[in-house]
Amino acid sequence: MTGEINAKEMVGDIVQVIEENKAWLSEIDGAVGDGDHGINMAKGFSMVGDGLDEQPDDIGSLLNYVGMTLLTYIGGAMGPIYGTFFMKMGKAVKGKKSIEASDVSGMLTAALEGVVKRGGAEVGDKTLVDTLHAAEQAFNKSVESGDALDKSLDDMMAAAKAGMESTKDMVAKKGRSSRLGERSKGTIDAGSASCYLILKSLGESIKRYL
Amino acid sequence: MKKFVNDPNMVVDEMVEGFVMANKNVRSLQDARVVARRDAPVKGKVGIVTGGGSGHKPAFIGYVGRGMCDAVAVGEIFTSPPANAFYHAFKAADGGKGVACLFGNYAGDVMNVDMASEMAEDDGITVKQVIANDDVPSAPKSKEADRRGVAGEILMWKVGAARAEKGGSLDEVIASAQKAIDNTRSMGVGLSPCIIPAVGKPNFTLGENEMEVGIGHHGEPGIKKMDIRPADEVAQMMMDIILPDLPMKSGDELCLLISGLGSTPLMELYILYRKVGKILEDKNISLYRSYVGDYFTSLEMAGVTVTLMKLDAELKELVDMPADAVHFKQM
Numbered sequence: 001m002t003g004e005i006n007a008k009e010m011v012g013d014i015v016q017v018i019e020e021n022k023a024w025l026s027e028i029d030g031a032v033g034d035g036d037h038g039i040n041m042a043k044g045f046s047m048v049g050d051g052l053d054e055q056p057d058d059i060g061s062l063l064n065y066v067g068m069t070l071l072t073y074i075g076g077a078m079g080p081i082y083g084t085f086f087m088k089m090g091k092a093v094k095g096k097k098s099i100e101a102s103d104v105s106g107m108l109t110a111a112l113e114g115v116v117k118r119g120g121a122e123v124g125d126k127t128l129v130d131t132l133h134a135a136e137q138a139f140n141k142s143v144e145s146g147d148a149l150d151k152s153l154d155d156m157m158a159a160a161k162a163g164m165e166s167t168k169d170m171v172a173k174k175g176r177s178s179r180l181g182e183r184s185k186g187t188i189d190a191g192s193a194s195c196y197l198i199l200k201s202l203g204e205s206i207k208r209y210l
Numbered sequence: 211m212k213k214f215v216n217d218p219n220m221v222v223d224e225m226v227e228g229f230v231m232a233n234k235n236v237r238s239l240q241d242a243r244v245v246a247r248r249d250a251p252v253k254g255k256v257g258i259v260t261g262g263g264s265g266h267k268p269a270f271i272g273y274v275g276r277g278m279c280d281a282v283a284v285g286e287i288f289t290s291p292p293a294n295a296f297y298h299a300f301k302a303a304d305g306g307k308g309v310a311c312l313f314g315n316y317a318g319d320v321m322n323v324d325m326a327s328e329m330a331e332d333d334g335i336t337v338k339q340v341i342a343n344d345d346v347p348s349a350p351k352s353k354e355a356d357r358r359g360v361a362g363e364i365l366m367w368k369v370g371a372a373r374a375e376k377g378g379s380l381d382e383v384i385a386s387a388q389k390a391i392d393n394t395r396s397m398g399v400g401l402s403p404c405i406i407p408a409v410g411k412p413n414f415t416l417g418e419n420e421m422e423v424g425i426g427h428h429g430e431p432g433i434k435k436m437d438i439r440p441a442d443e444v445a446q447m448m449m450d451i452i453l454p455d456l457p458m459k460s461g462d463e464l465c466l467l468i469s470g471l472g473s474t475p476l477m478e479l480y481i482l483y484r485k486v487g488k489i490l491e492d493k494n495i496s497l498y499r500s501y502v503g504d505y506f507t508s509l510e511m512a513g514v515t516v517t518l519m520k521l522d523a524e525l526k527e528l529v530d531m532p533a534d535a536v537h538f539k540q541m
Binding site for chain 2: 026030034035036039040043071072073074075076077078079080081083118119174178180183
């Protein structure tokens with residue numbers, strides 16, 4: 001179990017990491033898409049940052065607020081997908097200020113199920129599902145084998161990174177880049193990259209309260 | 211980048227502001243980035259809504275008006291509008307008979323329209339949809355459902371909206387719009403890229419003498435890159451791909467839409483039209499109605515899309531109905 005988490009700081013860190021990586025996300029998106037993933041994500045998350053102070057303090061409400069904001073403002077495919085991602089995570093830890101391994105597991109599983117249902121992507125389609133699925137599997141496996149939460153979070157973040165990197169050699173099957181077929185190989189998927197940044201930021205935040 | 215912009219992140223908002231100032235028959239909404247007919251919702255008429263990313267002027271907002279769209283959800287450049295914008299467009303368009311959302315096949319648009327439709331259902335507004343998939347080179351014949359929607363969307367709106375103006379029910383509007391797009395095929399060829407203001411550099415590269423055959427409306431790569439050929443050969447190549455896909459046969463009548471992609475002069479569009487017309491003449495296919503101009507663009511991209519819609523008595527009647535949209539007027 002963690003101590004009481006400063007959830008606004010946790011969300012604020014995600015806002016910052018997206019802003020810092022805006023150019024990189026757009027650059028990898030540009031290889032197979034229209035090169036605006038970083039811009040759109042940064043726009044959505046800066047709106048998240050703008051309204052953060054007025055929100056309640058618990059983790060569930062804040063994650064739900066992030067989801068609603070992205071859904072309302074960022075458009076594209078990422079609005080509904082990350083909107084669903086954060087709203088489902090928020091629902092899994094409704095009203096909580098400190099969390100334990102089963103909560104993190106619930107967040108990851110709910111986010112994965114929600115995103116798969118909304119976007120229809122499967123593992124191997126070169127999407128953020130490749131990052132999220134790897135992270136969820138690694139976390140649950142670590143928890144089941146009796147690891148401490150900090151070890152499970154480390155495993156989750158490492159698997160998220162590997163999941164992101166696995167998209168490099170994949171052929172895109174969903175979204176705009178899927179029209180490229182073989183030409184979509186050679187670059188990691190921009191959504192899988194932003195998903196890694198978000199999961200890493202969340203993992204590091206939670207670790208600080210252990 | 212040499213463009214008439216202020217803050218590159220504000221181009222869509224500033225465009226909408228100017229558009230509404232210039233055109234008294236339309237208004238923008240406060241709650242979301244939506245442009246609607248000033249007199250919407252029209253009581254007793256099925257509402258026609260579309261939406262999509264910006265950068266395709268006059269699509270999508272130029273098609274707001276009587277005989278075309280009642281409300282349009284406006285997205286960032288080449289990015290689907292958020293669900294919230296579609297939801298407010300549905301509310302602005304619903305005159306009590308439901309809303310037909312007629313839009314193009316892009317992952318973001320599909321998800322946002324679905325989520326917005328669920329939100330509207332909670333308010334008691336029925337929303338049904340038709341997804342345009344007229345871009346032939348974007349997926350093979352057996353995978354039509356994967357194809358993108360391009361300039362054929364305009365003919366889908368025209369037909370669906372005309373059915374709505376004639377008092378059609380929501381199901382009748384959906385059926386007519388679906389029939390229109392099922393009989394429509396398009397294909398694009400790109401000659402130069404475009405620059406999204408907030409990105410600041412071209413979205414793809416082409417050699418000095420190269421063209422992208424089968425290009426998408428956001429610069430998506432097509433079937434192949436090849437050296438530019440004379441206009442007649444380009445027209446022939448496009449028709450060789452589009453015509454067999456419908457297919458068209460001797461005696462058919464069609465509507466032809468040739469749209470520039472942004473910076474191709476009208477002169478070149480008519481040079482292409484000339485050859486397309488001759489090809490159709492040779493096949494004894496008659497041109498019932500033609501539209502030539504910048505109808506659906508990709509910022510300042512150079513290039514063209516050719517769109518054919520095979521007509522029957524119903525489609526002819528609906529395509530002939532008057533329209534009074536800002537950038538689509540027909541007596």
